[in-house]
Amino acid sequence: MVGIIYTHWSELGELTADKLTPAVEKLMHQTRSRPNIKYPQFNKTFYKFPSYLRRAAIAFSAGQVSSFVTRYREWQSGNRKRRDAKPPRLNADTGCYPSLYKGQCYKLHGYDQVEIKVFNGSDWLWTTVQITGLRERHLVASNKMMSPSLVLNERVCHLSVPFICKPEKRKPEANVTAVDLGINTTATIAVVTHSGTVIHREFVHPGRDIDRRDQRLKSVSMRAAKTMGKGGRLHKGFCSKTYEKCRRINHQIGHLVSKRIVEIAEQFNSEAIVFENLKGWKPRGGKKRSNLRQRFHGWLKSLIRNFTEMKWAELGGKTIEVVAAYTSKLAYDGSGTVRRDSRNYSLATFPSAKRFNADLNGAYNIGARGVFKLVRRCGLF
Known part of the structure; x- marks a missing residue:
C-alpha cells in the first residue's frame, strides 16, 4: 500500500482523509461493480481482507508517505541537522499494530482464552489462543476495556489491551x-x-x-578499546544489542x-x-x-x-x-x-x-x- 500511495501521491496528497481512502481502494480493491483495477495483486495475496483492517492500513500507509514526503522536501531545501545528513528513506516496515474489533476480530471467553481471526495464507479463520498472563486492570469494576491491539516482534506476539480508567474518588489521610x-x-x-x-x-x-546494567556498560568500553586500539572510529551500531x-x-x-x-x-x-x-x-x-x-x-x-x-x-x-x-x-x-x-x-x-x-x-x-x-x-x- 505504501508503494501504491507513493506512486500516486501527486493526486492523492491533495485529498482529505475521508476522500483519500476510497480513492486508494479504487486502485487496489476489486469489487463486483469495479472488476478492473490497476493493482489486482492485493486481492490475490490477501484473500477476503476485512474492510476495517484494509482502511486502517490505508490510513497508516498514507501517514507514512506524507511524513516521508515532508521530511524529504525539508532535506532538499537544506533544513538539515548536519551538512552531511543523508536523505530520509521511505520505510514501510515501521510496526503497524492493528486494532481488533469485538465480535469481528476477537471473541473473549472469560480470561482464560481468546478467539482471534487470523489469515492462514488462504482464508481467514478463528483461532483459539490461551491467555498466559494478565495484570489487574480488568479487576477494577469502574475500568472499561477497549479494543486490543495485536503486537508482534521477532520472538512472540501478544495482545495490548487499553483500558479507560475511572478511579473512585479517594478520601486520603493528611x-x-x-x-x-x-x-x-x-x-x-x-x-x-x-x-x-x-x-x-x-x-x-x-x-x-544496577550491577547487571553497569557490568554490561563496562564491557562496552573494554570492547571499544580492543576494536579501536590507539585510534580509529567505531562502526555504526557498535554494541547495539548490549545497549x-x-x-x-x-x-x-x-x-x-x-x-x-x-x-x-x-x-x-x-x-x-x-x-x-x-x-x-x-x-x-x-x-x-x-x-x-x-x-x-x-x-x-x-x-x-x-x-x-x-x-x-x-x-x-x-x-x-x-x-x-x-x-x-x-x-x-x-x-x-x-x-x-x-x-x-x-x-x-x-x-x-x-x-x-x-x-x-x-x-x-x-x-x-x-x-x-x-x-x-x-x-x-
Whole structure:
C-alpha cells in the first residue's frame, strides 16, 4: 500500500482523509461493480481482507508517505541537522499494530482464552489462543476495556489491551509520600503528615539490577578499546544489542521502584506523592578519573517519576513537584546548612554535630515542602 500511495501521491496528497481512502481502494480493491483495477495483486495475496483492517492500513500507509514526503522536501531545501545528513528513506516496515474489533476480530471467553481471526495464507479463520498472563486492570469494576491491539516482534506476539480508567474518588489521610531520587540510593521514601511527623521511611535500591546494567556498560568500553586500539572510529551500531539490554534493565528498574513508591502511598492513603522538579537539571563532572558523570547517565529520575505518576493516577492519586533547590543542602530540623562527608557523600553532618543520612534528610525536606504546597492550595496560608 505504501508503494501504491507513493506512486500516486501527486493526486492523492491533495485529498482529505475521508476522500483519500476510497480513492486508494479504487486502485487496489476489486469489487463486483469495479472488476478492473490497476493493482489486482492485493486481492490475490490477501484473500477476503476485512474492510476495517484494509482502511486502517490505508490510513497508516498514507501517514507514512506524507511524513516521508515532508521530511524529504525539508532535506532538499537544506533544513538539515548536519551538512552531511543523508536523505530520509521511505520505510514501510515501521510496526503497524492493528486494532481488533469485538465480535469481528476477537471473541473473549472469560480470561482464560481468546478467539482471534487470523489469515492462514488462504482464508481467514478463528483461532483459539490461551491467555498466559494478565495484570489487574480488568479487576477494577469502574475500568472499561477497549479494543486490543495485536503486537508482534521477532520472538512472540501478544495482545495490548487499553483500558479507560475511572478511579473512585479517594478520601486520603493528611499525609504525603515524599521521594528523593538519588545516585547512591535509587529512591528514598518518607511519609510525612501535615503536622510534620514522619510515620514511615524506606530505602529502595535494586542493586542487583544496577550491577547487571553497569557490568554490561563496562564491557562496552573494554570492547571499544580492543576494536579501536590507539585510534580509529567505531562502526555504526557498535554494541547495539548490549545497549538495548541495558535500556530494558533500566525499564525494569523504573517499574520496580515506581511500584514500591505507589504501594507505600496506597498503604498510608497519602494525599499526594511529592517529587523534586528536576526538569532541565544537568549533571556536573566529578574529580579527575571519577565515574560520577557516568553514574549520572544511569540516573533514572525522569523514568521513575513518569512511571510513578501513571501508576498513581490509575488509583485516583495526584503527583506534585516542589522546588529542588536546597532540599539536600539544608537540615530538616532547621538548624542550618549541612556538611557532606568527603569520604561518604551519603552522610551529612548538621550544624548541631548530628550525623544523618543525606538522602533521608532530602526526603524530609521534600515532604515538608509538599505539605506546605497542599495546605496553601487549600487556602489555609
